[in-house]
Amino acid sequence: MIELLLILAILGGGAYLLASRQTNNKNAQLEQVQLADAQADARRWIERLGNQVLTISGTDTASTQAMADASERYNSAASAISTATTVKQAQLARESALEGMHYVNAAREIMGMPAGPEIPPLAGQRNAGRVTERRTIEHEGQTLTASPVATDETPNYYPGGNVAGRPVPAGWYSSPWWASAMMSGMWTMSSMMMFSAMFSGMSGVGYGQDAWAAGYGEGLEDGAAGDLGGEDMGGDMGEMGGEDMGGDGGGFFGGDGGLFGGGGDGGGMDFGFDFGFD
DSSP states (O other): OHHHHHHHHHHHHHHHHHHHHHHHHHHHHHHHHHHHHHHHHHHHHHHHHHHHHHHOOOSSHHHHHHHHHHHHHHHHHHHHHHHOOSHHHHHHHHHHHHHHHHHHHHHHHHTTOOOOSOOOOOTTHHHHBBOOSOEEEEETTEEEEEESSOOSSOOEEEOOEEETTEEEOBEEESSOTTHHHHHHSOOOTHHHHHHHHHHTTOTTBSOOTTHHHHOSSSTTTTTTOOOTTSGGGOTTOGGGSGGGTTOOOOTTTTTTTGGGTOGGGTTTOOOOOOTTOO
């Protein structure tokens, strides 16, 4: 009787282990399929962006800057997808490529070219809204201007989205003041005053009196913890900041910034405005 029970226990344990192994194998296969799909989708947009950057050159300051930013996003996306081992990492690479395509479309509009292909919205883009009026403020000794259209004073475009958990409206700006927060994942307390002065009361933007305190992210120092599953993933591209900003690049452009010299300095952008970081 005891021997029979032992045999049954061994058989039962073996069956359980076999079933568990089969389940794990199925899950692993599913994850591999999902990863392959995410990588393929990202590469499709990266290749499309690379073709646009390779064939379009700016004709004035604003369009040239937009194409330089698009080149930087290509480099970042190409670098990210080359090392992506999870679905989320592949999705972040795709988001970077989509952002680059929005920069390309902005440049095409300035130069009077036909609109490019329809581009999926960036995460958080709808919530952030867009600049609808020209506004100039003084912040920590710097003059900042936002405009709904490109001008000589506002050659820096941002397609809209969340940066380090805060909504930055689409528009043209005198300086890329969001760049430091995008790379570090943090805003300083003085940023709240800048946001209020720049955007409060402006129709069409996703920033009100209570927007800073209400969320669009998780406070100052943990605001970069974007979640691809929701609208607050944002343009901060948290995991793509730091070393991946204009990283290795590969592809058309090589490791030192590519066609426009983007590389680690943000596609040729001048990040001179330090936004009060300590």
